[in-house]
């Protein structure tokens with residue numbers, strides 16, 4: 687594997703609301719534009735050679751948004767899985783969802799479960815959607831599980847208790863939409879991840895913009911605490 691290509695790319699897809707506001711459109715239009723961008727961009731990311739792509743679509747804290755906005759997002763999730771599962775399967779891409787699915791409407795949970803099931807066994811890569819995901823909640827749940835089972839953990843066995851079990855840590859984490867924070871995304875997993883922030887709002891974040899992030903990634907020296915070259 688080419689070291690300059692991240693094996694695992696994670697993206698905080700932020701800025702949909704502001705994209706819509708700039709155009710005097712409702713926030714829902716921004717989420718739709720974001721979803722369309724997500725479909726094309728995830729394909730591009732696998733074309734560039736990544737094996738894992740994790741996209742932050744809804745945080746636990748996002749459940750504090752107005753019901754109307756959440757309903758709109760649920761509809762987009764339904765549509766996404768309905769329209770894309772077969773295509774992903776054909777491309778050999780496995781769909782996996784991390785997050786507290788219990789917070790979602792029953793039918794959305796069911797559609798997600800089916801999408802995961804139908805794409806199992808794909809060999810090209812895994813597209814992970816973080817939906818109802820919160821890193822602190824994930825860590826607390828893992829700690830409680832270890833305590834319940836009376837287990838002492840080490841880094842490896844603890845990682846296996848997280849919803850990202852079996853996934854490599856992200857090599858490159860991109861956040862669109864100007865903010866420079868993690869907003870409760872992959873806190874444990876991104877201990878040594880290269881961070882890349884861009885002002886581009888997610889619906890405007892093009893394949894070319896992604897390639898620019900890749901170019902910068904290729905120049906980074908990942909030392910993991912060791913002495914540099």
Ligand code: IPE
Pocket residue numbers: 699700701702703704705743744745748759863
């Ligand atoms: C990101 O876009 C998508 C979700 C959090 C669901 P936002 O909705 O946060 O967009 P801004 O940050 O308000 O522009």
Ligand code: IPE
Pocket residue numbers: 698699700701742743744745748865867869
């Ligand atoms: C982070 O974006 C969550 C997702 C992109 C799904 P937010 O818009 O929720 O983050 P904050 O509130 O600006 O930190």
Ligand code: MG
Pocket residue numbers: 700701702863
């Ligand atoms: Mg935001």
